[in-house]
Amino acid sequence: MADDQDKLAQEWADALLEGNDVPDPSEAASADVSSDDEALADEWAAALAETTQEEIKHDKEQAFLSTQTHDYEFKDMGSAAKGAPSGGKRDLDFILDIPLEVSAELGRTKLLINELLQLGQGSVVELNKLAGEPLEIYVNGKLVARGEAVVINEKFGIRLTDIISPIERVKQLG
Template identity: 45%
Template sequence: MSTDTPDTMNEDSIADDWAQALEEQASSGATVEPAPAFDAPNAPSANTMPPGGSNATQDIQMVLDIPVQLSVELGRVKVPIKYILQLAQGSVVELDALAGEPMDVLVNGYLIAQGEVVVVNDKFGIRLTDIVTPSERMRRVSKS
């Protein structure tokens, strides 16, 4: 008898679907670098850290489980409250982004990457196309 629960089997099925979609993309000639899984067993450990970095390793280990807000922004618009009160089902809100433009990926409100929408089995995802460099992120944070 299997010890898998329906939730575990469903998660495995979804992961297989995403893997298959990425393989299809790779076979079509596009280059893909899969992101590391959050619970990856091969994530950096104390053994892969530079020598003398044991304190740094302990420090980074302390923050790895801190939850952050990850959001993908399609676009923005500033509107008066009277416009919002007039919205109804079927209303269209025009955003400042153009169709086909990359979407912004934000962590706690700070831009970290841009990407494009992908759909697998009626689920939306985002394929990262451009990562903001750490130095650029620091420059943007210091401006705020």
């Protein structure tokens, strides 16, 4: 079959080069080739019909979707941002009511479960910090400041002595 098609293609090419009329396919090819050509033509016709049906379906879907969409007008947010005073107080009132967990750490230690179970009233737990070292203040688990313990109206407080810079806070994250 492939030989017959190659033969037919060669005859067509020769005829075009010589400038002669195109040879009659019925003379050049056998009955098998013509039936193969008909089958190939039928396949092309089916594919073309399928493509046409898909295009029609796609056009119908697009027409339906175009009836379902709505045009909305959005206000220009750029002009609102430009109208804000530069260098002035930012409008951050919306974050003022967010709760944060603030804790102060005097020191840390590690205990075995056996040591923990033996603790009683009057027991002393040794911490990793020396007397006079500053306490550490954490906000949501992140170190933000250091300070010293003070007593005010019979309650403990912390006098801040050192605020952690943003650069140091970023280094702690890594």
